[in-house]
Amino acid sequence: QPGYFANCLRFLTGHYAGVKVHCIVQRPSTDAPYVYDNDIVLHYRDEVPSVADLVQSLNPQLIYVAGWSDSEYNAVAKRYVTRIPVIAGMDNPWRATVRQILASLVYGRRLRKCFNYLWVPGAPQYAFASRLGYNHSQILNGLYAADVSSLLALEPSDVAEKTVLF
Numbered sequence: 001q002p003g004y005f006a007n008c009l010r011f012l013t014g015h016y017a018g019v020k021v022h023c024i025v026q027r028p029s030t031d032a033p034y035v036y037d038n039d040i041v042l043h044y045r046d047e048v049p050s051v052a053d054l055v056q057s058l059n060p061q062l063i064y065v066a067g068w069s070d071s072e073y074n075a076v077a078k079r080y081v082t083r084i085p086v087i088a089g090m091d092n093p094w095r096a097t098v099r100q101i102l103a104s105l106v107y108g109r110r111l112r113k114c115f116n117y118l119w120v121p122g123a124p125q126y127a128f129a130s131r132l133g134y135n136h137s138q139i140l141n142g143l144y145a146a147d148v149s150s151l152l153a154l155e156p157s158d159v160a161e162k163t164v165l166f
Contacts, residue, residue: 004144005066006036013039022058024048052076060084064119068111077114088115089143093124094131108132119143 009021022041036042048054051072055063063080065073066089077086088111094100111132118129121143129139 006040009040010037013037022060024051024054052079055080063087064089065115068114074114081114081116085117086115087117087119087140090118090120090125090129091143092128093122094127095124100128100131104128104131104133108134 009023013019013021020041021039022043023036024043024045027044027046043054045051052075055076060080061084063077063084063086065077065087068074068088068090077088080086092100108131112134117138117140118132118134119140119142120126120129122141125143126139126141130136
């Protein structure tokens with residue numbers, strides 16, 4: 001189960017009345033199934049003849065794309081980027097590799113024509129996003145958010161007896 005992402009969607013639908021979430025997803029593997037809440041509408045990619053047509057029919061107020069490697073998603077994003085927030089998730093940390101340096105010089109402009117925000121998990125990814133030409137207000141933090149409610153329910157004595165290694 002894609003816990004962090006499902007938790008973000010659960011929070012969104014649970015805290016904002018009237019929000020409808022549609023996800024275009026790959027079919028889950030039988031050895032790694034995932035489950036979304038019933039209030040999240042799943043569209044399996046292999047059943048969607050045209051992502052562009054589906055998105056147009058949904059008339060979204062926001063689009064989130066998990067990365068920028070899919071050309072069909074990028075083409076859809078580019079059609080909407082001047083009208084609504086279009087966000088790409090990015091978990092690549094800045095490592096100053098030749099490939100990243102070239103991407104920051106060449107690909108950043110193309111990326112900004114598709115996505116007006118990048119959503120990153122932390123500082124190393126933030127550094128890469130800024131090198132791609134995104135400014136502070138266009139870089140969103142907290143991509144891999146956790147549902148900590150189960151941890152908050154623990155008694156202090158339970159926590160003191162545990163060792164946690166990250």
